[in-house]
Amino acid sequence: MEIILAIITGVLYASGVYMIMRRSMVKLILGIILLGNGVNLLIFLLGRITKGEPPIIDSAEKVLEGVYADPVPQALILTAIVISFGLQAFAIILVKRTYKVLKTDDLDQLNTTDEDS
Amino acid sequence: MTNDIIILPLVVHLFFSILLMFFWNKVNFQKIVSVVGNAVALGVAIWVFIFVYNNGTYIVESGNWSAPFGIVFVGDMLAVTLVLLTAIAGFAVSIFSTISVIKARLRFGYFSVFHFLLLGLNGAFLTGDIFNLYVWFEIIIISSFVLISIGGEKNQLEGAVKYFALNFFASMIFLTALGVLYGLVGTLNMADISLKIAEVENRTLVEISAVLFLVGFGIKSAIFPLYFWLPASYHTPPSAVSAIFAGLLTKVGVYALIRVFALIYGGDSFLTILLLTLAILTIFSGGVGAIIQNNIKKVFMYFIICHIGFMIGGLALYTEIAMAGVIFYLIHDIIIKTNLFLMSGLIYRIKTTTNMKKLGGLYANYPKLSLLMAIPLFSLIGIPPLSGYWPKISLFLASFNAEEYWLFGALVFGSLITLIVIAKLWSEVFWKDQPQLDFPKKFIYFNQLRFGQKFTFIFPVAFLTFVTLYIGFGAEHIQQLSQRIATELMNNELYINAVLKQ
Numbered sequence: 001m002e003i004i005l006a007i008i009t010g011v012l013y014a015s016g017v018y019m020i021m022r023r024s025m026v027k028l029i030l031g032i033i034l035l036g037n038g039v040n041l042l043i044f045l046l047g048r049i050t051k052g053e054p055p056i057i058d059s060a061e062k063v064l065e066g067v068y069a070d071p072v073p074q075a076l077i078l079t080a081i082v083i084s085f086g087l088q089a090f091a092i093i094l095v096k097r098t099y100k101v102l103k104t105d106d107l108d109q110l111n112t113t114d115e116d117s
Numbered sequence: 118m119t120n121d122i123i124i125l126p127l128v129v130h131l132f133f134s135i136l137l138m139f140f141w142n143k144v145n146f147q148k149i150v151s152v153v154g155n156a157v158a159l160g161v162a163i164w165v166f167i168f169v170y171n172n173g174t175y176i177v178e179s180g181n182w183s184a185p186f187g188i189v190f191v192g193d194m195l196a197v198t199l200v201l202l203t204a205i206a207g208f209a210v211s212i213f214s215t216i217s218v219i220k221a222r223l224r225f226g227y228f229s230v231f232h233f234l235l236l237g238l239n240g241a242f243l244t245g246d247i248f249n250l251y252v253w254f255e256i257i258i259i260s261s262f263v264l265i266s267i268g269g270e271k272n273q274l275e276g277a278v279k280y281f282a283l284n285f286f287a288s289m290i291f292l293t294a295l296g297v298l299y300g301l302v303g304t305l306n307m308a309d310i311s312l313k314i315a316e317v318e319n320r321t322l323v324e325i326s327a328v329l330f331l332v333g334f335g336i337k338s339a340i341f342p343l344y345f346w347l348p349a350s351y352h353t354p355p356s357a358v359s360a361i362f363a364g365l366l367t368k369v370g371v372y373a374l375i376r377v378f379a380l381i382y383g384g385d386s387f388l389t390i391l392l393l394t395l396a397i398l399t400i401f402s403g404g405v406g407a408i409i410q411n412n413i414k415k416v417f418m419y420f421i422i423c424h425i426g427f428m429i430g431g432l433a434l435y436t437e438i439a440m441a442g443v444i445f446y447l448i449h450d451i452i453i454k455t456n457l458f459l460m461s462g463l464i465y466r467i468k469t470t471t472n473m474k475k476l477g478g479l480y481a482n483y484p485k486l487s488l489l490m491a492i493p494l495f496s497l498i499g500i501p502p503l504s505g506y507w508p509k510i511s512l513f514l515a516s517f518n519a520e521e522y523w524l525f526g527a528l529v530f531g532s533l534i535t536l537i538v539i540a541k542l543w544s545e546v547f548w549k550d551q552p553q554l555d556f557p558k559k560f561i562y563f564n565q566l567r568f569g570q571k572f573t574f575i576f577p578v579a580f581l582t583f584v585t586l587y588i589g590f591g592a593e594h595i596q597q598l599s600q601r602i603a604t605e606l607m608n609n610e611l612y613i614n615a616v617l618k619q
Binding site for chain 1: 259262274275279282286300303
């Protein structure tokens with residue numbers, strides 16, 4: 001299981017970075033989404049995967065004993081997912097506005113800021 | 118009430134940003150509320166600062182969960198000093214925003230987002246939990262995306278796309294580093310990580326996580342190979358927004374570097390070499406960039422990069438003198454960089470341009486104002502006894518003691534090139550005769566404004582100049598403060614014991 005997740009994480013990172021480096025702004029958004037998912041999977045993986053051991057304390061006991069899945073990474077991922085949703089929504093609107101104003105999807109055309117004014 | 122005094126700066130900004138949302142269309146009312154809010158925040162920040170100064174590090178446990186398990190807010194000297202500086206810069210910029218940012222922009226919730234930005238900054242400085250730091254970073258960048266793109270002009274949107282892409286990427290790298298670190302130590306509390314990182318056997322992975330942190334924070338703080346987004350985006354929004362970005366957003370990256378490297382990766386030899394090299398290259402590239410620019414906003418932007426190098430260099434030396442120099446420089450830099458961009462906004466209002474070739478004769482037209490502007494410019498160079506001079510003594514001394522002559526050379530080069538560029542700027546903008554220009558007719562010039570409006574323009578600049586003068590002439594106090602912070606940073610046990618209550 002770990003090996004599959006590790007490969008998937010690697011593929012998501014690689015494809016995300018590749019897409020960010022493309023010239024098209026739509027691909028930039030796709031890259032951002034892929035990279036965000038890759039990061040989430042990485043945190044999930046590094047929190048150690050434990051099968052079928054939910055971290056719930058029995059009503060009879062006071063502390064959790066034995067092997068259990070770490071709940072912290074899941075809380076982290078949940079937070080990270082919500083944040084990246086917000087950012088992706090903003091990115092889509094931003095790119096749409098930029099496309100409307102500049103009439104181009106090519107990041108290389110965005111060079112008026114480098115001129116002196 | 119004093120139990121939770123540390124989180125009051127956060128509460129104030131949160132309250133005012135929500136309050137401002139209820140007056141979405143009443144722009145004039147928003148201006149008043151925002152200035153009042155920032156004045157309150159300044160008062161609270163001073164109160165918190167004095168409280169911590171007298172009583173030592175103070176922590177707040179959220180939800181009463183004790184330290185390694187719950188999120189803690191740690192008010193140590195470094196954090197509260199930066200909160201105070203944020204409040205000073207925020208107060209000045211909010212006053213400047215009321216007059217310099219046009220109504221069409223203010224109508225889209227400018228002030229509300231501005232308070233959210235300050236909330237995020239204060240949170241980032243005060244938190245003691247590394248994942249919480251990530252969350253505050255996200256609050257900062259989301260607010261800054263809105264501020265940079267509000268108004269939707271052509272070059273603004275271009276700048277926003279670049280700024281967005283690189284900052285998002287930085288956040289993802291930061292999150293990756295965090296994931297790797299969590300996998301190694303199994304905790305998120307920075308004090309707890311600091312204790313547990315020494316026991317980790319796999320040192321390669323520790324170094325990998327350190328380099329990932331360096332890249333993530335490095336993009337945010339604009340160090341050498343990662344700064345290219347900054348000159349492409351910081352000059353596009355209105356000057357008030359540029360000012361708060363220049364003063365605080367890159368510095369929060371430096372703060373995170375200081376915090377993480379002092380607490381978690383202190384004195385790692387590989388990182389020391391890496392940071393040292395990057396610092397030298399940052400100073401060189403920033404300085405050389407500044408000298409070829411013609412737009413004063415761009416000149417100031419390259420100065421940001423150049424002077425980030427000073428701080429990173431001091432951090433790389435990692436001695437007590439160097440850290441004191443870094444902290445002093447940070448204090449000086451936040452105020453001065455904010456002020457420089459406010460000044461560029463003022464110059465734009467007077468002359469309708471910030472291009473040095475078209476500018477000129479400012480000293481002939483406005484002698485008193487020019488003298489006021491001279492103080493921050495000379496402080497930036499570090500002419501004694503102004504504020505830039507004092508931290509450089511510590512930095513020069515520390516680099517000489519550590520026999521890092523390349524860094525010493527870079528620091529001298531950085532100071533010299535600042536002097537040359539400011540001299541060029543002074544002669545071009547203030548002394549040269551005004552070249553013939555076809556001025557746009559619709560523009561409202563500075564001399565057409567009423568007295569109250571002129572005052573609102575000049576007051577923030579004068580206020581920040583006054584703070585700079587205090588830093589320069591009251592250097593003894595600031596030096597003592599910096600040394601105290603440096604001692605706290607170099608002796609991790611103080612921080613760890615305070616947080617974990619051992």
